[in-house]
Amino acid sequence: RKEVEQDPGPFNVPEGATVAFNCTYSNSASQSFFWYRQDCRKEPKLLMSVYSSGNEDGRFTAQLNRASQYISLLIRDSKLSDSATYLCVVARGGFKTIFGAGTRLFVKA
Amino acid sequence: SQTIHQWPATLVQPVGSPLSLECTVEGTSNPNLYWYRQAAGRGLQLLFYSVGIGQISSEVPQNLSASRPQDRQFILSSKKLLLSDSGFYLCAWSAGTGGEKLFFGSGTQLSVL
Numbered sequence: 729r730k731e732v733e734q735d736p737g738p739f740n741v742p743e744g745a746t747v748a749f750n751c752t753y754s755n756s757a758s759q760s761f762f763w764y765r766q767d768c769r770k771e772p773k774l775l776m777s778v779y780s781s782g783n784e785d786g787r788f789t790a791q792l793n794r795a796s797q798y799i800s801l802l803i804r805d806s807k808l809s810d811s812a813t814y815l816c817v818v819a820r821g822g823f824k825t826i827f828g829a830g831t832r833l834f835v836k837a
Numbered sequence: 838s839q840t841i842h843q844w845p846a847t848l849v850q851p852v853g854s855p856l857s858l859e860c861t862v863e864g865t866s867n868p869n870l871y872w873y874r875q876a877a878g879r880g881l882q883l884l885f886y887s888v889g890i891g892q893i894s895s896e897v898p899q900n901l902s903a904s905r906p907q908d909r910q911f912i913l914s915s916k917k918l919l920l921s922d923s924g925f926y927l928c929a930w931s932a933g934t935g936g937e938k939l940f941f942g943s944g945t946q947l948s949v950l
């Protein structure tokens with residue numbers, strides 16, 4: 729079993745739609761959680777950190793459920809520019825940060 | 838502000854040839870440095886990390902090695918490339934003592950033919 733698992737998608741949504749991505753992690757000792765965005769053939773870029781209380785950044789909302797070892801990302805009012813791969817990232821402490829394989833999103837006009 | 842530079846952007850090398858990829862960070866001191874590899878359609882795999890000059894931790898046995906000759910310089914090397922070494926190589930840095938967010942260089946697409 730992979731340490732961080734994501735639905736690979738792809739998710740195909742129209743502009744303006746709301747879309748949600750889920751991620752599960754297996755190591756209960758994991759300490760830090762992030763969502764990264766990766767465009768094709770580019771480096772991953774930090775989208776947002778994920779906090780236990782949940783957090784929001786504009787159209788993006790991230791939630792963490794430590795009991796279920798589950799992380800989510802909600803994108804509201806999708807834009808064409810949101811088309812990318814979204815990586816769920818879990819840090820166990822130390823320097824071993826684990827990346828999920830990513831969920832691909834295509835937003836269509 | 839901090840910046841990370843990685844080069845070259847693309848590289849095509851024959852099997853059995855050597856490899857040297859370089860990464861430098863500006864605007865911070867004593868960063869943690871990382872080399873990741875991403876195979877096509879796959880997640881990022883941590884290859885090496887370094888918490889200081891000359892300190893290298895290897896995560897997977899492989900045909901590659903890493904060195905940190907200066908505080909803000911991280912080098913990925915191979916003496917003889919294999920076909921399986923093809924992939925997208927990413928250098929990254931973080932601050933602190935681990936578990937923090939990573940910031941990536943622009944990556945090197947390596948094709949071994």
